[in-house]
Amino acid sequence: MTSLMRFRRGFEAVLAAFCVLLMVSLFVLVIVAVAYRQAGASLTWYDEVATVILAWLTYYGSALAALKRGHLGSPEVIRRIPASLRLPLFIVGEALVIVFFIVLAWAGLEVVILLEGDRLISLTWVPVQLTQSVIPIGALLFIVAQLMSIPDEWRRLGGEAGLPTEQI
Amino acid sequence: MDALAMLLGMVALVLINVPIAASIGLVALVAMIALKGGGDLLNLAITMYEGARSFPLLAIPLFILAGSIMNAGGISRRLIEFCSALLGAIRGGLAMVDIGTSIFFAEISGSAVADVAAMGSILIPAMKKKGYPAEFAAATTSASGSLAIIIPPSIPMILYGTIAGASIVQLFVSGIVPGLLGGFGLMGVAYWYARRYNFPVEQVFNLCRLWVAFKGAAWAFLLPVIILGGIFGGVVTATEGAALAVLAALFVSGVIYRDIDLRFLYRTTVDGVIQTAVVMLLIATSALLGAYLTETRVPQAAAQWLTDLTNDRYVVLGLLNVLFFVLGFFLHSAAAIILVVPIVMPLVNLIGIDPVHFGIIVTLNLAIGQQTPPVASVLITACSIAKTDIWATSRWNVPYIGVLIAVLLLVTYVPAVPLFLVEYFYR
Numbered sequence: 001m002t003s004l005m006r007f008r009r010g011f012e013a014v015l016a017a018f019c020v021l022l023m024v025s026l027f028v029l030v031i032v033a034v035a036y037r038q039a040g041a042s043l044t045w046y047d048e049v050a051t052v053i054l055a056w057l058t059y060y061g062s063a064l065a066a067l068k069r070g071h072l073g074s075p076e077v078i079r080r081i082p083a084s085l086r087l088p089l090f091i092v093g094e095a096l097v098i099v100f101f102i103v104l105a106w107a108g109l110e111v112v113i114l115l116e117g118d119r120l121i122s123l124t125w126v127p128v129q130l131t132q133s134v135i136p137i138g139a140l141l142f143i144v145a146q147l148m149s150i151p152d153e154w155r156r157l158g159g160e161a162g163l164p165t166e167q168i
Numbered sequence: 169m170d171a172l173a174m175l176l177g178m179v180a181l182v183l184i185n186v187p188i189a190a191s192i193g194l195v196a197l198v199a200m201i202a203l204k205g206g207g208d209l210l211n212l213a214i215t216m217y218e219g220a221r222s223f224p225l226l227a228i229p230l231f232i233l234a235g236s237i238m239n240a241g242g243i244s245r246r247l248i249e250f251c252s253a254l255l256g257a258i259r260g261g262l263a264m265v266d267i268g269t270s271i272f273f274a275e276i277s278g279s280a281v282a283d284v285a286a287m288g289s290i291l292i293p294a295m296k297k298k299g300y301p302a303e304f305a306a307a308t309t310s311a312s313g314s315l316a317i318i319i320p321p322s323i324p325m326i327l328y329g330t331i332a333g334a335s336i337v338q339l340f341v342s343g344i345v346p347g348l349l350g351g352f353g354l355m356g357v358a359y360w361y362a363r364r365y366n367f368p369v370e371q372v373f374n375l376c377r378l379w380v381a382f383k384g385a386a387w388a389f390l391l392p393v394i395i396l397g398g399i400f401g402g403v404v405t406a407t408e409g410a411a412l413a414v415l416a417a418l419f420v421s422g423v424i425y426r427d428i429d430l431r432f433l434y435r436t437t438v439d440g441v442i443q444t445a446v447v448m449l450l451i452a453t454s455a456l457l458g459a460y461l462t463e464t465r466v467p468q469a470a471a472q473w474l475t476d477l478t479n480d481r482y483v484v485l486g487l488l489n490v491l492f493f494v495l496g497f498f499l500h501s502a503a504a505i506i507l508v509v510p511i512v513m514p515l516v517n518l519i520g521i522d523p524v525h526f527g528i529i530v531t532l533n534l535a536i537g538q539q540t541p542p543v544a545s546v547l548i549t550a551c552s553i554a555k556t557d558i559w560a561t562s563r564w565n566v567p568y569i570g571v572l573i574a575v576l577l578l579v580t581y582v583p584a585v586p587l588f589l590v591e592y593f594y595r
């Protein structure tokens with residue numbers, strides 16, 4: 001196994017474990033909040049924290065989905081076009097995705113810097129910098145995942161040969 | 169940037185295999201720069217963060233997780249055993265079992281793909297073994313899988329309700345009658361196929377066997393009572409109902425049935441995370457697009473243009489049905505809701521169409537779109553399990569799609585069909 005494959009496997013395992021932890025946390029939080037509400041003592045911080053976990057699940061989960069190339073798309077057209085065009089278009093497509101997430105990471109980092117000193121409304125000891133950090137970190141993880149999965153995606157699209165129609 | 173140029177740009181990006189979420193984000197980013205210059209780029213990060221923080225959307229990952237646990241814990245297997253005892257004596261019994269179990273499973277799962285994965289992995293191989301054509305098995309599983317988004321709970325309805333500002337509970341209730349009509353219609357088509365091709369009868373009806381199967385599945389039947397009863401009764405919100413679904417599924421699978429496999433559960437939870445993230449990233453990037461549309465008032469202009477042509481709500485609904493039907497060939501259901509609903513809602517409100525009525529119309533259109541290739545997530549999942557060609561399977565699927573279209577037309581032009589329960593209980 002090459003060191004790149006080992007890194008990819010470790011990256012995927014850590015990211016997946018963290019996402020499962022977020023999912024379980026979200027479930028436990030909602031159940032606890034229901035129990036408190038039924039007992040007549042609603043948790044004031046429930047809505048804010050639950051939606052922060054959802055945002056984290058969105059971006060860390062998106063990086064995991066990018067690694068597995070799970071995001072919704074339409075590979076059918078690029079699979080069918082002549083081989084001479086497929087590679088340049090594939091590269092352009094991959095580059096555009098990466099450019100978008102570079103811009104998002106940069107903007108996210110700028111926002112995090114601007115938010116220094118801000119705290120969550122309901123949990124005043126939690127810095128907003130921490131909750132908002134998911135945008136730059138998530139965007140960077142997405143880029144890493146996208147880059148690592150390029151060879152697999154190229155093979156899935158048929159590589160140099162393309163795919164016969166009946167396989168599509 | 170011109171709206172048409174944005175649309176064309178988005179299509180071009182999708183065609184070169186850029187994920188739909190990134191395509192929406194890229195086009196919105198360019199539009200944002202064109203409209204306000206590069207100085208406004210920080211809003212990109214803020215809008216995309218806030219776009220993923222909508223409270224009603226919390227129900228989506230939880231319903232997905234509940235579906236994963238139900239698959240891992242053998243609940244779907246017990247539902248199939250019960251339906252087999254109930255419907256197996258009818259000609260083409262396994263197809264009936266497939267559709268009947270999908271109706272039950274739809275009441276505890278909000279995702280059509282989850283339904284097809286649960287039913288298809290057991291019933292498609294069984295049908296093939298009994299001599300049913302593989303394409304028929306795939307088509308039946310695919311069409312019945314779409315009932316999962318019509319019968320509550322329903323992830324597309326949660327999405328629609330969040331975007332359109334409609335009551336998610338009322339949307340859920342509006343799906344009950346059309347979902348059951350669709351289910352019985354699909355059974356009628358399966359029976360017609362069974363008579364025509366002389367498909368086998370599974371077993372003689374036996375009341376004792378039915379009772380044993382019912383006792384085995386009794387806890388599974390309690391799940392929809394707990395989940396939907398809690399939501400419809402106003403005891404819990406849709407989000408809390410989704411968490412309750414996870415808790416109930418864990419209890420039934422882990423404590424009652426004792427057949428939960430933690431390793432499989434972990435894997436399916438990871439799959440659930442990915443499904444959630446795929447939908448949520450679409451929502452987050454569409455928030456960018458929404459910000460641009462709000463700024464430029466494109467939806468309002470489109471609504472005004474159409475109302476200048478006609479004010480007849482049934483003509484407008486017909487046109488919207490045609491729009492969604494055509495888009496269903498090319499767009500995934502989540503993408504169709506996210507892209508189209510914000511644009512057409514001003515028109516829907518202007519004409520005076522009930523947003524709950526329009527919500528069930530949209531959902532039925534999406535159910536049909538899941539069956540029409542080339543972009544047909546549910547059909548493709550069924551075909552990959554059955555190892556069949558999607559176009560050959562589609563030929564068998566045409567009568568099933570016809571049933572869904574008939575239900576759509578009934579729901580569109582007889583609003584009482586989806587709305588009488590809503591009117592009776594909530595208005």
